Every structure is written in C-alpha cells, then in structure tokens.
Amino acid sequence: MGLFTRDIHSMNDLFVHQLKDILYAERRIASTMPAMIDKASSMELKDCLRDHLEQTRTHIARLEQVFQMHGVALSTVKCPAIDGILDEADEISDEVDDKSVLDAAIASSAQAVEHYEITRYGTLIAWAKELGHPDCAALLHETLEEEKSADKKLSTISEERLTHMAA
Ligand SMILES: [Fe+2]
Ligand SMILES: [Fe+2]
Known part of the structure; x- marks a missing residue:
C-alpha cells in the first residue's frame, strides 16, 4: 500500500489489512518479550x-x-x-537504573x-461477524480474552508493588 494508491476497496479488504497488521504486531511482540523478561526483576512480573x-x-x-x-494467503503489513x-518501551527501559522503577516501566509498557x-481484536471480531465469519470471530475472541486477562494481571502486579512500596 502506498501514499498514492488505494488498495482497500471494501470491508473485506479492510479486515484483511488489519489481520496482516495484527499478525505483524504479534510477531514483533513475541520477538521483543524475551528481552523484557530478562530486564524484569520481580518474579511475579517475569512469570506473567x-x-x-x-x-x-x-x-x-x-x-x-x-x-x-x-x-x-499469509502475509503481514508493517x-x-x-x-x-515497543521502541518507546525499549528507550525508557534503557534510561532506568533502579530495579523497582524498571519493573514499573516494563509493566506499563506491557500494558x-x-x-x-x-482494541485491534475488538474491531476484528466485530468485522468478522459483519462479514459473515463467526468461526473467525470465535477464534479471535479467544485471543481477546487472553489479552484482557494479561492486562488485568499486569494491573494487579503494579497495584501490589505500590502497596508494598507504601508499607
Ligand atoms: Fe497477543
Ligand atoms: Fe498480548
């Protein structure tokens, strides 16, 4: 897709474009997470x-x-x-030396x-249903629930860290 071309003509094209976008995102997340895990200090955060x-x-x-x-056909768009x-997460974590502050930075980037x-999966599910693909929507929904649960776990970890610091 270029600046002067219009490659998205229908809702189906838009759905496929966003599928390629989220596949790129998930692959980049999977390749970046090991470094985040290495940098984290708390066992709870590492495990999460x-x-x-x-x-x-x-x-x-x-x-x-x-x-x-x-x-x-399987493909991605940047x-x-x-x-x-992820670039911002990397930049911030390079600036922090205190371990507990670094954990807070990592948890917030992960969130x-x-x-x-x-937001992406929510939209994809709605579009999959609109396009008459409840099977795709159901599969994407399984992922959405796991993203939400990861977000909740990260919130709990951050809250516990704050309570611990206040004590
Ligand atoms: Fe994911
Ligand atoms: Fe995720």
Missing part, C-alpha cells in the same frame, strides 16, 4: 510475561488459522503503532501493548 509470551505464540498460530479460514510502543491488542 513468560506466560503471556506462550499465549502470544498461540495468538500467532490462531491468526494463521484465521487467514486460512478466510481464504487469504504496523507503525506497535513499532512505536500499553495489551491495550493496543485489545
């Missing part, structure tokens, strides 16, 4: 990120399945939004990623 890395690999597999079910979130995924 490790569990979600496993789930992220499943998200990629589910998306590959959705491409197949929708009859589209997602500048996730690149921006920004989850929120991006939640």
Whole structure:
C-alpha cells in the first residue's frame, strides 16, 4: 500500500489489512518479550510475561488459522503503532537504573501493548461477524480474552508493588 494508491476497496479488504497488521504486531511482540523478561526483576512480573509470551505464540498460530479460514494467503503489513510502543518501551527501559522503577516501566509498557491488542481484536471480531465469519470471530475472541486477562494481571502486579512500596 502506498501514499498514492488505494488498495482497500471494501470491508473485506479492510479486515484483511488489519489481520496482516495484527499478525505483524504479534510477531514483533513475541520477538521483543524475551528481552523484557530478562530486564524484569520481580518474579511475579517475569512469570506473567513468560506466560503471556506462550499465549502470544498461540495468538500467532490462531491468526494463521484465521487467514486460512478466510481464504487469504499469509502475509503481514508493517504496523507503525506497535513499532512505536515497543521502541518507546525499549528507550525508557534503557534510561532506568533502579530495579523497582524498571519493573514499573516494563509493566506499563506491557500494558500499553495489551491495550493496543485489545482494541485491534475488538474491531476484528466485530468485522468478522459483519462479514459473515463467526468461526473467525470465535477464534479471535479467544485471543481477546487472553489479552484482557494479561492486562488485568499486569494491573494487579503494579497495584501490589505500590502497596508494598507504601508499607
Ligand atoms: Fe497477543
Ligand atoms: Fe498480548
């Protein structure tokens, strides 16, 4: 897709474009998470990120399945939004030396990623239903629930850290 071309003509084209975008995003998240896990200090945060890395690999597999079910060849388009979130996360974590502050930075970056995924999957599910693909919607919904639960776990970890610091 270029600046002077119009490649998206229908809701189906838009759906496929966003599928390619989220596949790019999930792959980039999966390749970035091991470094986040290494940098984290608290075991709770490390475990939460490790569990979600496993789930992220499943998200990629589910998306590959959705491409197949929708009859589209597997491919990606660059997602500048996730690149921006992950690049910023990397820059911030390089600036922090205190371990507890670094954990707070990592948890907040991870939540920004989850929120991006939640908004994308929410839209994809609505569009899959609109396009008459309840099977694709159901699969995408499984992923959405895991993104929401990862977000909740990260919130709990951050709240516990604050309570611990206040004590
Ligand atoms: Fe995901
Ligand atoms: Fe996620």
